[in-house]
Amino acid sequence: xxxxxxxxxxxxxxxxxxxxxxTKAKPAAKKVYVCTSGNSTKYHKTKDCRMLKTCNGExxxxxxxxxxxxxxxxxxxxYKRTKRTKK
Numbered sequence: 001x002x003x004x005x006x007x008x009x010x011x012x013x014x015x016x017x018x019x020x021x022x023t024k025a026k027p028a029a030k031k032v033y034v035c036t037s038g039n040s041t042k043y044h045k046t047k048d049c050r051m052l053k054t055c056n057g058e059x060x061x062x063x064x065x066x067x068x069x070x071x072x073x074x075x076x077x078x079y080k081r082t083k084r085t086k087k
Contacts, residue, residue, distance in 0.1 A: 043067035045078040
């Protein structure tokens with residue numbers, strides 16, 4: 001009887017480990033800032049971005065996915081691309 005219980009426990013161990021891997025929490029969605037005014041088209045890394053100073057609406061914290069659904073693109077100031085030098 002002891003051998004049967006031990007065998008069953010050993011057989012179920014990999015299954016319980018797989019179930020734990022499937023239930024791991026997803027990483028938190030990246031948060032960005034958007035201006036709610038009608039003519040706004042960008043999202044920002046920080047609320048202090050100088051481009052948000054001219055916002056006529058409310059500045060809201062949303063997920064990056066929500067910003068994309070709102071047809072917003074990255075702010076050129078917040079998300080600077082490094083210039084490549086020619087060789």
